[in-house]
Amino acid sequence: MTPAEVEDRIRALIEPFNKKGVSIEDATTFAGDLEFDSLTVMDFVAEIEDEFDVIISMNQQAEIENWGQLVAAVHKLQDS
């Protein structure tokens, strides 16, 4: 899967969580711009994990602050 394909699929997943319809770019942050709390993060991460059949541990999540980092991390995970 190409990074663009990964991004498209995550974009579909994030829609129900993006309640304020924030426009999402690489630099968009989850805690700041999207105002995700810890429960939202868990539910969103679980959706991604199920979609790509991967595990994103909390240790890995701690390194992911924005959209671009998430797409890159998931692309790498589903590739390995």
Place this chain on the structure above:
Amino acid sequence: MATAMTETLSAAEPVDLLSKFDPIIHTRETLLAAGVEDPFNLVMEEVLSPTRAICNGRDTILLGTYNYMGMTFDPDVIAAGKQAMEDFGAGTTGSRVLNGTFRDHRDVEAALREFYDMDNAMVFSTGYQANLGIISTLAGKGDYIILDIDSHASIWDGCAMGNAEVVPFKHNDVEALEKRLKRIPEGAGKLVVLEGVYSMMGDVAPLKEMVRVCKENGAMVLVDEAHSMGFIGEHGRGVAEEQGVLDDVDFIIGTFSKSVGTVGGFCVSNHPKFEVLRLVCRPYVFTAALPPSVMASSATSIRKLMHGGNKRAHLWENSRTLHGGLKALGFKLGTETPQSAIIAVIMPDLEKGAMMWEALLKEGLYVNLARPPATPAGMTLLRCSLCAEHTADQVQTILGMFERAGKAIGII
């Protein structure tokens, strides 16, 4: 030179490291400014029994102390503690692995082996340290910890202290657990951490299915039975016993500060290499051992709990009566049915919760006010924990207090 240094020092603007807590200070001040008694600053001036105390000057029924089996005033438990203090002194002044293991530390570990019918037992200074120590020591770099998202702070802190990969799953969701177990790389060590009773809502875990899934996927299982020991299961060994999976659980964590009625934490296990943990578990090694009086009281209490069948039956009656009564009054509860000795009453928000808490206190009833981040989904809860020493009359009195306070505050 000296002058230059002074200039440098005075030029630097000091950063107040406490200013990050300003939002919490603000929330608290707003709450207290509304005239509410401080829910987190209660003083028990006198303790009259496991179920009654003088709190902030009032005679109060205790319904939030986790003193499930009412052992705090048991005459045998008190006598054993007094004798040990006379014979061995007030404290140990030492680590368990150096000079801090006395006769009664060994004896309380023997009592735990008898209670659980297991091969090994290790006593820590608190339940918090037992989770902190065992979890951080078992799961190291490259290993995986899979845990319920609603786990207690001591479990999360144990994860944070180690170097394992931490993977949470949705509360009590067997399928979510199984999916994650199957995705973990082959050959990696896996520790699944569960609780028997989750203390915020008082709900029980589906351990039978969860433990089966763990074993099918080659994971070791740790179950924290802090809120079920002494009460749930035929011998009071907890939810794992009740659901028939105790033999498949690798490590049980528990505490003395609830049903046992003292203080301390423990881990019991049948693992043949268990004893090595005493040498490598830092929260066990680098802290002082509990006082001998606490150990003697605990050992006596644990052995009495082995024969606590009647008290367990009465505690179940209390739990059913209170749960049914509160539900009939129209309160929203954390569980549909009574599952443990904890009954969580869900409040509409923190403000109403604090008002209800205060109204109950003025009625002469103490419950726990629980709020985020300790609670799931940002809820405010009034948490009731019942005691086997609560009489049937007291439970009716408690229901009357809830009814009056609930109507006064406008919750029911």
